[in-house]
Amino acid sequence: MKSPYDSLPQEAYWRTGVVGKTAQTIQGLYRKKFPITRATRIATAGSCFAQHIGRHLRAANFSVIDTEPAPPGLATEIAAKFGYGMYSARYSNIYTARQLLQIAQEASGTFSPADAAWRRDGRYFDALRPAVEPNGLSTADSVREHRAHHLRQVLSVIRSAELFVFTLGLTEAWTHAPSGTVYPTAPGTIAGNYDPAVHRFHNFTFQEIYSDLSAFFELAKAQNPDMRFLLTVSPVPLTATASGEHVLSATTYSKSVLRAVAGQLHHERQDVDYFPSYEIITGSLSRAEYFESNLRSVRPEGVEVVMRTFFSEHGISSDLPNGPSDSKESSDTSKEKSREDVICEDILLDAFAR
Amino acid sequence: MTRICVIGNSHLAALKLGWDAIKPEFSGIDLTFFGSAGAHIRELTVADGLLITTDRVLLRSMQDLSGGLSQIDPGCYDRFLVCGMEFSVSQVMRVAAKFRPESHARDNRHPISDECFRLSVIGCLRESLMIQTVEKLRQITDKPIAALPTPMRSDEDQRPVLRHIQTNGDDEKIAAAFTDAARHVATEFNVRLFLQPGDTLANCLQTKAVYRQGSVRLRAGLNVESAQGDYRHMNKAYGELVLRSILSGWDTDGRKLQFA
Numbered sequence: 001m002k003s004p005y006d007s008l009p010q011e012a013y014w015r016t017g018v019v020g021k022t023a024q025t026i027q028g029l030y031r032k033k034f035p036i037t038r039a040t041r042i043a044t045a046g047s048c049f050a051q052h053i054g055r056h057l058r059a060a061n062f063s064v065i066d067t068e069p070a071p072p073g074l075a076t077e078i079a080a081k082f083g084y085g086m087y088s089a090r091y092s093n094i095y096t097a098r099q100l101l102q103i104a105q106e107a108s109g110t111f112s113p114a115d116a117a118w119r120r121d122g123r124y125f126d127a128l129r130p131a132v133e134p135n136g137l138s139t140a141d142s143v144r145e146h147r148a149h150h151l152r153q154v155l156s157v158i159r160s161a162e163l164f165v166f167t168l169g170l171t172e173a174w175t176h177a178p179s180g181t182v183y184p185t186a187p188g189t190i191a192g193n194y195d196p197a198v199h200r201f202h203n204f205t206f207q208e209i210y211s212d213l214s215a216f217f218e219l220a221k222a223q224n225p226d227m228r229f230l231l232t233v234s235p236v237p238l239t240a241t242a243s244g245e246h247v248l249s250a251t252t253y254s255k256s257v258l259r260a261v262a263g264q265l266h267h268e269r270q271d272v273d274y275f276p277s278y279e280i281i282t283g284s285l286s287r288a289e290y291f292e293s294n295l296r297s298v299r300p301e302g303v304e305v306v307m308r309t310f311f312s313e314h315g316i317s318s319d320l321p322n323g324p325s326d327s328k329e330s331s332d333t334s335k336e337k338s339r340e341d342v343i344c345e346d347i348l349l350d351a352f353a354r
Numbered sequence: 355m356t357r358i359c360v361i362g363n364s365h366l367a368a369l370k371l372g373w374d375a376i377k378p379e380f381s382g383i384d385l386t387f388f389g390s391a392g393a394h395i396r397e398l399t400v401a402d403g404l405l406i407t408t409d410r411v412l413l414r415s416m417q418d419l420s421g422g423l424s425q426i427d428p429g430c431y432d433r434f435l436v437c438g439m440e441f442s443v444s445q446v447m448r449v450a451a452k453f454r455p456e457s458h459a460r461d462n463r464h465p466i467s468d469e470c471f472r473l474s475v476i477g478c479l480r481e482s483l484m485i486q487t488v489e490k491l492r493q494i495t496d497k498p499i500a501a502l503p504t505p506m507r508s509d510e511d512q513r514p515v516l517r518h519i520q521t522n523g524d525d526e527k528i529a530a531a532f533t534d535a536a537r538h539v540a541t542e543f544n545v546r547l548f549l550q551p552g553d554t555l556a557n558c559l560q561t562k563a564v565y566r567q568g569s570v571r572l573r574a575g576l577n578v579e580s581a582q583g584d585y586r587h588m589n590k591a592y593g594e595l596v597l598r599s600i601l602s603g604w605d606t607d608g609r610k611l612q613f614a
Contacts, residue, residue, distance in 0.1 A: 071453045071466060073445075073477025082470050133467050142456050146465045 023280045023290070023305045033266075033273040034228060036163060036314050038062050043088040043161035047095045047169020048344035049234035049277070049298065051086050054165075056307040060316060064088065065161055067153035080343050083132030088161070089153045092129040093345060095170040096204060097212035097261075098182045103128070104219050107154040114179035117143040118192030125191035127183055131345045136191065158223050166213075167277075168258040169234040170346075171204045172242060172250070185345045186242075201242045203254075209261045217265075217272070228271045231262040235281035237296050239346045255282075277306045297342075356383050356611055359426060361487055362437030364391040364587060365504055367572040369437060370419065372593020380601055383611060385435075388426055390415035391572045395439060396483055400493045403428065415572070428495035435500045435600065436491075436545075439484035442504035443532040443559060447515070449474045450528060459522035475535040480542075488543050498606045500546040502596065503536060504586075508566035509556035511585035516559065529558035546606070551599045554592060565592035 010016035011028040018026065036042070042064050044054035058064045070084035083090040094100050105111035106128075118127045123136030124143045129150075137143050158164075174186045177200040188194040204212075213231075220227050233255060241250035259278060266274035281290045281302050288295065290302025311317070360369060366389045373385050389395055390412045397409035405426035407413050417424055428434075454463035455471035466474075479485065488499060507516075519525050533549060540547035556562045569580045569587040580587045604611055 068464065071449050071464075071470065071474035073449065073474045073479075073481060074470070075477060078473055078477070082467075133470070135467070135469055137456055137467055142465070145460070149465050 018283075018285050021285055023283070023286050023302075024308075026285060029276055029279060030309055030313050032313050033270070036062075036230070038316070041065055041160055041162045042165060043157045043163070044165045045087050045091065045094050045100060046165070046167025046232070047234040047236065048093050048342050048346075049169070049236050050093075050165070050167035050232070051342050052298070052303045053167065053232065053277075053307070054087060056303065057165075060307075060311060065157055067156050068150070081134055083129065083343075086343060088157045090129070090132055090150055091154065092131050093169070093184060093343070094166075095184055095346070096173045096182060097168065097209045097216070098173065098204060099128075099184055100166060101212045101216045101219070102182055103151075103154055104158060104216055107151040107158065108219060108223070113181045114176045115181065115192075115198070116147065118187065118190075120191035123191075127187075127192060130185055130190040130192070131343065155223070158220050158227075161224065161227055163228050163230060164220060165230045165232070167232045167234050168209075168262060169236070170238065171209065171254040171257050172238070173202055173204065174242075175200050175202050190345060203243050204257075206257050206260055209257065210264060213261065213265060217269070221271075228273070229269075230273045230275055231265065232275045233258045233262055233278035235278045235290075235298060235302075236344075239296070239344075275310055277310075280306050280309060356433065357431045358383060358385050358433045358435055359428075359431040360385050360387045360389075360435045360437060361395065361426070361439075361491075362387075362389040362502075363393070363395055363439050363483070364389075364572045365438035366419065367570050367576055368505075368588040368590060368593035369502075369597060370593065371570065371576055371590035372595070372597050375590060376594050376597060379598075383601060385597075386421070386423070386431070387419040388416045388423070389419060389437075389572070393483060395487060398426070398487065398490060400490050403494050405490060405494065419572075428491070428497065431497065433498045433500065433604070433606075434491055434495070435502065436484050436487055437502045438504040439487060440482035440504070441479060441484035441501060441536065442482075443506060443529065444504070445478035445482065446475050446528050446532045446535070449478060450519075450524075451515070455527075455531075458524045458527055461522075472531065472535065475531050476538050479535050479539045485539060485543060488545055492543070498546065498604075499544070500548055500600060500604055501536075501540055502548050502600065503532075503550060505550055505565075505588045505592065506555065506559055506561045508563050508585040508588075509560035510563045510566065511560065519559070520557075525557065525559050546604060548596075548600045548603065551595055554588075554595060561588065561592070565589055565595075 038061055040063060042057060042062055044050055044064060054064055065088040067088060068084065068090040070079035076085060079085050083092045086092065091103060102111055106113065113128055116127050117140035118125045118130060120136060124140045125133065125136045126143050126147050137146065173182045175182050177198060186194065187199050217229060237251040238247055238254060241247045243250045262274050265272045280286065281298055290299050292299055360366065366387055370387050394409055394412040397407045397412050398405045399407065413424055449471060452463055453466045453471065454461060455466055455468045457468050484501060491499060519528060536547055554561050554565050565588045566585060567589060569589040570576050571578045571580055601611055
């Protein structure tokens with residue numbers, strides 16, 4: 001009797017592919033679709049987990065694009081509070097595929113956001129990246145001017161990147177209902193005021209996210225035909241959900257949809273690869289060991305395993321001497337530091353938890 | 355007798371010449387100079403409670419200036435004065451060359467908030483050779499330390515960037531940014547800050563040419579005139595005026611320096 005499962009490799013079976021393995025020893029979880037070298041010009045964007053990826057790529061001397069470098073004299077942690085050194089431009093975290101499409105369209109001149117300058121305590125904030133100026137700017141006009149400069153850099157990123165790494169973070173977002181503008185944070189969290197008549201919660205569907213990412217790919221390739229894409233899904237659970245579901249169910253739904261979209265695009269397109277950082281951190285073989293005690297933040301050890309898996313598949317020594325932390329520090333100190341140095345706006349929602 | 359150890363880079367020359375001229379007026383004070391041109395002062399290291407160096411250029415220069423001393427022993431001095439060493443309005447210009455704070459005139463530079471600009475300038479001053487030297491001093495002594503920034507360039511300097519800053523009206527903002535950041539860093543490192551005396555300034559960013567003319571290089575003998583077009587180094591008259599200002603204004607714990 002013959003079975004189609006007869007000749008499958010060990011990794012195709014749970015018992016031989018997963019049982020008894022760890023995130024460090026599991027084989028064949030990631031097989032690159034195309035090579036990535038230190039010379040590849042890489043752009044990074046996405047939810048806060050993407051900051052880890054960008055930093056480790058830089059620390060390993062990959063050619064990560066930075067079109068908006070920090071002014072001199074700013075220590076790394078202060079620069080990050082102003083949105084510097086996080087991604088290839090100063091766009092801060094991009095949690096949803098719609099946000100990514102939106103900024104690419106805005107940089108290309110085909111989209112104009114509504115209600116783009118939020119207020120707090122007499123200061124003005126860029127509603128599309130409210131965290132990049134912790135205390136805002138003095139006028140809405142300044143916000144527009146700073147944003148116009150930023151968008152020129154975004155366009156430069158799209159035109160120059162050979163690989164665009166995007167980490168999908170959320171399906172839930174807050175929108176300006178009349179225009180459809182999607183914000184990275186709920187109005188009233190960092191700045192702005194929540195107006196139920198104007199602002200609407202939206203939980204993006206598979207089809208919407210698939211369409212948004214596909215549209216982004218086409219828009220980017222119209223500027224840069226040779227660009228390729230690497231998708232990952234953030235393993236970081238939702239801080240809070242406005243969906244009406246329990247946050248655990250909402251997280252499972254959200255991550256499942258994102259993972260499914262990434263999988264679909266990976267299967268359909270030769271120019272899209274998928275890297276399973278989500279599986280490494282959240283998979284049952286890791287027994288949640290890579291999460292901090294809040295079961296949300298990813299421990300530095302988890303990030304290291306993720307990046308070693310990536311580097312190994314691309315032929316880069318996994319014996320990397322230095323992560324993004326200062327190698328002079330003790331490992332305990334540096335790990336403690338890297339726990340704290342990821343900027344996540346959505347953590348502010350914790351302040352609303354009763 | 356109050357013994358003051360003066361540490362600096364090439365800008366020490368004006369102070370040394372000035373001190374030699376006014377020394378008789380301050381018979382209760384003794385100044386000993388240590389330093390070297392350029393960034394050689396970076397090679398000072400802390401060892402056994404002393405500041406020492408193995409850098410031959412710095413060692414030679416220290417010996418020349420101090421009258422033969424090859425190390426800085428904090429026990430031999432009551433106060434310390436650190437001069438120049440990149441603690442300069444040039445640090446503000448360095449940031450402003452590429453980044454435009456919100457309150458400055460609009461142009462094509464990267465726009466940043468005034469807050470980000472301020473933190474950037476503070477960071478640049480914190481990284482300066484002067485503050486690195488202060489940090490070394492603080493490892494070996496808790497005696498009073500005063501800081502004298504690098505002098506503003508002479509108003510003979512007609513660089514386009516200066517003209518541009520003056521034309522667009524940002525010159526006072528640049529100067530104020532430096533003063534604010536310098537005060538912040540001085541407080542942070544428990545250093546008494548002496549800004550350049552107003553009498554020496556032609557405008558908020560430049561020194562009167564009269565204090566540049568005839569300046570000399572920091573070399574043994576201090577008798578080689580600065581190169582033509584060197585608008586950064588000041589002369590003996592500047593050294594006299596600045597040191598008078600410092601020595602008459604430097605009180606600690608409510609006590610002024612005693613001139614005997």
